[in-house]
Every structure is written in C-alpha cells, then in structure tokens.
Amino acid sequence: MKPLLHPRFLHDPFGDPGLYVGVLWERRAFLFDLGDLSPLSPRALLKVSDIFVSHTHMDHFIGFDQILRFRLHDPRMLKIYGPPGLVQNVAGKLSGYTWDRVDEYPFVIEVYEYGESGRSAARFACSRRFQKEDLPDSGFAQGDLLSEDWVRVRAAELDHGTAVLAFSLKESTHYNIDKDRLRRQGIPVGPWLGELRTQLRSSAPGEKPFRVRWQDGDTPREQEKTIAEWCRDLVRISAGQKIAYVTDIGFTAANQQKVANLAAEADLFYCEAQFLDEDRDEARRRGHLTARQAGLLARQAQVKKLILFHFSPRYRGREEEIQHEAEEAFGGNTATASPVETESLV
Numbered sequence: 001m002k003p004l005l006h007p008r009f010l011h012d013p014f015g016d017p018g019l020y021v022g023v024l025w026e027r028r029a030f031l032f033d034l035g036d037l038s039p040l041s042p043r044a045l046l047k048v049s050d051i052f053v054s055h056t057h058m059d060h061f062i063g064f065d066q067i068l069r070f071r072l073h074d075p076r077m078l079k080i081y082g083p084p085g086l087v088q089n090v091a092g093k094l095s096g097y098t099w100d101r102v103d104e105y106p107f108v109i110e111v112y113e114y115g116e117s118g119r120s121a122a123r124f125a126c127s128r129r130f131q132k133e134d135l136p137d138s139g140f141a142q143g144d145l146l147s148e149d150w151v152r153v154r155a156a157e158l159d160h161g162t163a164v165l166a167f168s169l170k171e172s173t174h175y176n177i178d179k180d181r182l183r184r185q186g187i188p189v190g191p192w193l194g195e196l197r198t199q200l201r202s203s204a205p206g207e208k209p210f211r212v213r214w215q216d217g218d219t220p221r222e223q224e225k226t227i228a229e230w231c232r233d234l235v236r237i238s239a240g241q242k243i244a245y246v247t248d249i250g251f252t253a254a255n256q257q258k259v260a261n262l263a264a265e266a267d268l269f270y271c272e273a274q275f276l277d278e279d280r281d282e283a284r285r286r287g288h289l290t291a292r293q294a295g296l297l298a299r300q301a302q303v304k305k306l307i308l309f310h311f312s313p314r315y316r317g318r319e320e321e322i323q324h325e326a327e328e329a330f331g332g333n334t335a336t337a338s339p340v341e342t343e344s345l346v
Helices: 042-047 064-071 086-094 179-184 191-202 227-234 253-262 277-286 291-301 319-330
Strands: 005-009 019-023 029-032 048-052 078-082 108-113 120-125 132-135 144-147 151-159 163-171 173-177 209-216 219-226 235-239 242-246 268-272 305-309 333-336
Touching (some): 005 268, 019 042, 064 086, 078 086, 078 144, 086 108, 151 253, 163 253, 191 209, 191 227, 219 227, 253 291, 268 291, 277 291, 291 305, 291 319, 319 333
Parallel strands (some): 268 305, 305 333
Antiparallel strands (some): 019 029, 108 120, 151 163, 163 242, 209 219
16 A cells, blocks of 8 residues: 655654655655755645754754745745744744735744643744744643544653653554546546545545546536445555654653654654664763664664664664664664655655
C-alpha cells in the first residue's frame, strides 16, 4: 500500500537536522526542525503548514529566515510549535527587519509553546508589521500539539541542558484505493479519489451518498453509492503510519522513559547519534546520544526501523561504524539518514 506520509531528510547525517514530511494527494507538508532549508524548493516550502522545532540552537532554527522570505505573500497561515521561549525567539527574528510596505500582505504566523514549565501562544500578522499579539493558552492536553481527523502530532519535553521537544506524527487510519478493483469497474482515477479520501477521514464510512462522474469517450457517465459501499468495493484499510523524531537529548532515565512512550511502535524512528560509544563521557557532558544509546532507545520503544542522523563531524568517514553500533544495540532494521532531490519530495 502506498503510504500517505512521505518523510525525507534534508541533509546527510553530518548536516543540519531537518525532516520534511509530504502528504500524498494534498498540497501540504510538515517540517521537523528549521536548520538549513536550502535543499527545499519554493514549491516545497509553500506546502509546509506546520513546523515543529525541537529547540532554537542555531543548527535547528537558522532556516526560519528562509521560509519567512518565501511565505511573505502566502495567504495561508503558518503554525510553529516548540519549547518554552519560542515566542520570544520568533519575535526577535522578526524584529530584525524593517517592515514597511507590507500592509496588504496576508501572511500570518502563529507560534505555540509547549513545556512542563508553562505554555503560551502568539500571533504575528505581516499586515500589522509582525507585532506580537498574545493568544489564549491552547492547552495541548497530554502533549497533543496538533489533532485533526486523520493525523495527530504529540510532543514530550526532554532534557538537553535546555528544554528540548521530541515529536511523534501518527496517521489515524490509512485508506488505500485498490486501483485494480477500480479498473475492473471501468471507473477512471481522478480528483474524486481525493474527495473520497477526505470523506473517509472525516467520519466513519456510512450511508452518506457519494457520486462519481466521468467521461467515457463522448459519453458522460456517473455512479452513486454510499461512502460505506465505496469503502467496501475499493478501499483497503490499515493502521496509519507513525513517525517519531528525537534529537539533542542526554541518555538519562527520565529521557529514556519519555522517548519510549512517545515513539512506541513507530514505523520510522529518526534519532540523533552524535557520538560513538567510545566517546560516551563527552556525549553525557554535551547532552547528546551515542549510536549505541540510540539503538537502545529504539529497542526499548519497539520501533520498526531506526534512522540515524546528526553525527559529529569528527566521525566523517566512519558512518558505517555508527550504523553498525546502533544496529547491534537495536537488533533491528537500521539506516543512516540521507538527503533527497527536491523534485522527488511530495
């Protein structure tokens, strides 16, 4: 079955962290961390609806200016989520520019902070020269940053010497159209499939009628069934995909337990591996993981695949050692994050 969520890492494991998750059939994408965004085309950046920032160290946040530049004329709102202090960080970025001649620009940024020490939110409208407007506390019950009919993003606050957020992205249920069944019924693919998926995701398949119209040569045709009947005849239903993203954390007991809960049974577990275990004392001092520790976290969370990133430059040329160390501790499918050409991003 073709997945709905298409994750792609932006750089090799020595580059800035950044995970772009395109949504199939929709003009939408999620972005995890704001490092260097140069691999993304303007088209890809325009698809981003929600950004999840682990923390605002430079290699995780310097890309803010890049996406800001491309989105200034965009009428769609951009939402950014991150740890306590993010509102002030965004306000500081925006205050570094002169905002005149922008009164008619529709672009709006909403920023949401989540953390054990407090939560806050603010709105920045380009037409108001990005003046900060406080928003009500959104609550974020049980760490749910985003909750829609078909997808949920959860966060956990971890320790890196400063507050850091880790994230999980979970598709609720996956609806895959069986093209062979469709072809046997003589109905062509078309935009109606996207509409059917929307109906399936918004509610349980029921008795609501759904009509399909198409051209058979010069002859117009149509067919009407209930959503439940279309689902029975064309759709394969499976558990939704789950992706977890963890970076810049120390290997403490508290962090381990939170990661195990957040990433439990993830299909893809993106995890930093800054050091080899031979340098575990330095990893502890700097609040990072070794490859072995990343593998142990993956095993504890019982994930299906571990993908490593955020290597220290000192290990360039030793990538296979890092992967082998993590794989040995995990005992499962392990890979190293790699960049992808922008054109292949959903």
